[in-house]
Amino acid sequence: MExxxxxxxxxxxxxxxxxxxxxxxxxxESFGLxxxxxxxxxxxxxxxxxxxxxxxxxxxxxxxxxxxxxxWKSFTGSYLDENFLVGHLxxxxxxxxxxxxxxxxxxxxKAKLEILEPLFNDEILGGxxxxxxxxKGNQKKVGIAAAxxxxxxxxxxxxxxxxxxxxxxxxxxxxxxxxKHDRGVTMLISSHDINHVTEVCERIxxxxxxxxxxxxxxxxxxLKELEHYFAGEPNAQGL
Amino acid sequence: xxxxxxxxxxxxxxxxxxxxxxxxxxxxxxxxxxFLYLAVNLLLLGVFLDDxxxxxxxxxxxxxxxxxxxxxxxxxQFLLYYFFIDFIIRYFMQKLPAMAVQxxxxxxxKRSSLVHFMLVKSIWSPFNLLHFLIxxxxxxxxxxxxxxxxxxxxxxxxxxxxxxxxxFLLLLKRTSDIDTRVYIGLLVSLVSIxxxxxxxxxDFLALSxxxxxxxxxxxxxxLIPVVLIAAAYLANFNYLKGxxxxxxxxxxxxxxxxxxxxxxxxxxxxxxxxxxxxFKFIWRNKRPRSVLMITLLFLGYGLLVFPNPEYEGNYLxxxxxxxxxxxMFMLNYGQYLLGWExxxxxHVLTRNVSFKEYYMSKFLLFAIVSGxxxxxxxxxxxxxxxxxxxxxxxxxFNIGFSIHLVMFFGSMNPKKIDLSQSTVFNWxxxxxxxxxxxxxxxVLPMAIFGLGSLIWGSLxxxxxxxxxxxxxxxxxxxxxxxxxxxxxxxxxxxxxxxxNQ
Numbered sequence: 001m002e003x004x005x006x007x008x009x010x011x012x013x014x015x016x017x018x019x020x021x022x023x024x025x026x027x028x029e030s031f032g033l034x035x036x037x038x039x040x041x042x043x044x045x046x047x048x049x050x051x052x053x054x055x056x057x058x059x060x061x062x063x064x065x066x067x068x069x070x071x072w073k074s075f076t077g078s079y080l081d082e083n084f085l086v087g088h089l090x091x092x093x094x095x096x097x098x099x100x101x102x103x104x105x106x107x108x109x110k111a112k113l114e115i116l117e118p119l120f121n122d123e124i125l126g127g128x129x130x131x132x133x134x135x136k137g138n139q140k141k142v143g144i145a146a147a148x149x150x151x152x153x154x155x156x157x158x159x160x161x162x163x164x165x166x167x168x169x170x171x172x173x174x175x176x177x178x179x180k181h182d183r184g185v186t187m188l189i190s191s192h193d194i195n196h197v198t199e200v201c202e203r204i205x206x207x208x209x210x211x212x213x214x215x216x217x218x219x220x221x222x223l224k225e226l227e228h229y230f231a232g233e234p235n236a237q238g239l
Numbered sequence: 240x241x242x243x244x245x246x247x248x249x250x251x252x253x254x255x256x257x258x259x260x261x262x263x264x265x266x267x268x269x270x271x272x273x274f275l276y277l278a279v280n281l282l283l284l285g286v287f288l289d290d291x292x293x294x295x296x297x298x299x300x301x302x303x304x305x306x307x308x309x310x311x312x313x314x315x316q317f318l319l320y321y322f323f324i325d326f327i328i329r330y331f332m333q334k335l336p337a338m339a340v341q342x343x344x345x346x347x348x349k350r351s352s353l354v355h356f357m358l359v360k361s362i363w364s365p366f367n368l369l370h371f372l373i374x375x376x377x378x379x380x381x382x383x384x385x386x387x388x389x390x391x392x393x394x395x396x397x398x399x400x401x402x403x404x405x406x407f408l409l410l411l412k413r414t415s416d417i418d419t420r421v422y423i424g425l426l427v428s429l430v431s432i433x434x435x436x437x438x439x440x441x442d443f444l445a446l447s448x449x450x451x452x453x454x455x456x457x458x459x460x461x462l463i464p465v466v467l468i469a470a471a472y473l474a475n476f477n478y479l480k481g482x483x484x485x486x487x488x489x490x491x492x493x494x495x496x497x498x499x500x501x502x503x504x505x506x507x508x509x510x511x512x513x514x515x516x517x518f519k520f521i522w523r524n525k526r527p528r529s530v531l532m533i534t535l536l537f538l539g540y541g542l543l544v545f546p547n548p549e550y551e552g553n554y555l556x557x558x559x560x561x562x563x564x565x566x567m568f569m570l571n572y573g574q575y576l577l578g579w580e581x582x583x584x585x586h587v588l589t590r591n592v593s594f595k596e597y598y599m600s601k602f603l604l605f606a607i608v609s610g611x612x613x614x615x616x617x618x619x620x621x622x623x624x625x626x627x628x629x630x631x632x633x634x635x636f637n638i639g640f641s642i643h644l645v646m647f648f649g650s651m652n653p654k655k656i657d658l659s660q661s662t663v664f665n666w667x668x669x670x671x672x673x674x675x676x677x678x679x680x681x682v683l684p685m686a687i688f689g690l691g692s693l694i695w696g697s698l699x700x701x702x703x704x705x706x707x708x709x710x711x712x713x714x715x716x717x718x719x720x721x722x723x724x725x726x727x728x729x730x731x732x733x734x735x736x737x738x739n740q
Contacts, residue, residue, distance in 0.1 A: 049589050053731035073591040083585035088523045092498045100512050101591045128495040
């Protein structure tokens with residue numbers, strides 16, 4: 001499934017949050033998005049998921065614009081923030097529900113969860129805590145697991161590694177690599193952790209103030225290049 | 240500057256910047272007007288309290304013996320009850336001012352200063368101040384009629400008891416933590432006191448009179464309530480100082496919930512599943528749960544009308560009360576239709592569920608609760624079979640027609656609702672749409688009934704209402720499609736509003 005961004009702009013008054021003339025994420029590509037706060041990563045994700053109205057242009061998933069078709073919802077797994085979680089449910093209830101939306105029976109949901117169990121580290125399932133009472137990290141695990149539950153063909157995750165414990169970070173990386181290689185999932189992932197993102201993604205785009213400033217195919221030099229970029233800029237401002 | 244002074248100014252800023260002021264002007268005007276109306280009423284009650292007390296038909300005390308102190312003596316007889324009932328109301332409604340200090344606990348500010356701050360702040364509560372609206376005019380008259388020391392003794396005593404009651408309440412509430420058993424215990428003791436008094440076993444009126452009379456007969460005894468305040472304040476202080484930890488102050492108690500799997504409604508497919516989740520939502524959150532409880536309470540509302548000979552055959556009243564009985568939940572819960580889901584609205588938008596299914600699940604929810612209210616109201620048939628016909632026809636109109644109006648107005652109000660607060664005196668989320676909604680939902684069916692009854696008589700009017708309801712019900716899919724279309728157009732602005740709250 002190809003994701004393609006055409007002429008996308010989003011402005012708030014004078015301020016341009018995103019301005020991407022053209023960007024295509026090929027089917028099966030693992031695509032990483034990096035950039036400092038305010039670079040427009042989340043705005044771009046929200047636009048892709050039809051959560052905000054762009055000023056111009058739109059995002060196509062599998063050839064259909066996300067803002068006037070609901071086709072993409074059936075095969076796109078996404079997790080941006082806690083607004084995606086139904087706080088008053090137990091994790092199991094939430095998973096059952098997400099399964100039901102995609103026509104997966106409760107028994108199959110159980111089987112899926114067993115595969116995802118390494119992510120949970122025994123902390124999520126079988127507990128009596130509602131999702132809203134879980135810690136930030138555990139909430140994120142629930143959100144990511146729900147996005148993966150129905151074997152999505154497209155996966156959109158905002159900062160999936162932030163707040164996770166080290167074990168889960170490592171397991172999530174393995175899982176994402178596996179999804180790319182075995183299932184050909186198209187992935188759109190943002191991260192502040194350039195180590196993780198260079199490890200998982202074969203292509204990395206760097207956003208700055210809403211614009212694409214670098215578009216790299218990950219190689220051994222990529223990490224250095226990114227480090228140089230992120231370290232260099234503040235110095236220019238005398239910090 | 241003393242850190243405590245900062246905290247006090249922060250507190251002012253908090254109320255100044257409260258989202259309360261960001262509401263529509265008309266809502267604030269309405270609330271201010273309501274409040275002023277209440278305040279003026281209480282003031283007038285205070286001004287005319289002496290006239291009222293003289294007229295109370297009560298033989299106990301002789302006016303001629305006591306002369307100027309007669310009014311006060313009579314009032315004193317009731318004060319024990321007054322303060323007791325006040326205490327129960329406080330227990331039910333007064334909030335603990337606890338959260339305010341949480342951000343300062345880790346800073347180098349003396350714990351004891353923070354505790355003093357919290358305790359002194361608690362005075363600034365309508366539950367303390369409203370007393371004085373009534374009693375300041377009364378005290379002024381007191382000073383005019385009695386000697387200075389007598390008036391001063393009683394006034395200080397009364398004031399001290401109000402504040403002592405405030406601090407005892409805070410202590411009880413903090414240590415027992417909204418325990419229904421305490422509430423029931425208080426109510427039971429009130430009822431038993433009234434019973435004891437009624438059967439002349441213990442004369443609480445006389446006791447009350449004796450207690451409060453001594454405040455002006457022996458003005459120095461007013462020091463006793465002053466000591467009570469000090470004691471209650473100290474007890475609070477010691478308790479809070481030892482217990483001021485985040486886990487104990489934290490307002491949201493974590494609820495342990497057991498996984499139950501899917502229920503009966505899941506048989507109705509995805510829509511049923513959504514409705515089922517919404518029932519879970521209602522049950523697991525304080526505010527929507529209290530909406531459901533209020534709905535149950537209002538089922539008894541019909542008892543005010545149906546058995547009342549004054550309203551016998553008054554179909555307009557029957558219609559009005561039937562709207563409320565079968566539509567209470569719809570009106571009360573539906574007014575924040577989307578607001579309830581404000582904290583996970585991005586989930587609502589990105590999940591693989593169409594807006595039609597979404598609204599259909601809400602429709603199912605309201606139809607179920609409304610139907611259950613209808614079924615539970617069947618006993619009203621005892622007051623005449625026509626009552627049942629009215630209830631049923633109004634029920635049809637509610638779930639056929641009004642339900643969609645409610646869902647529409649409820650969707651227009653994207654205010655995220657804080658679920659942990661109870662509904663009592665909770666104005667959060669109230670917007671102009673709520674008041675606007677009442678008009679068509681209450682007035683329209685009554686107008687249709689009125690029209691029908693002019694042509695075909697009362698029963699004809701009722702049946703017209705039912706027939707229109709049935710017709711509208713047949714078009715449910717059409718109405719739902721309209722709502723879904725509306726939401727599709729509004730989705731960006733609504734989700735943006737929710738994200739920014």
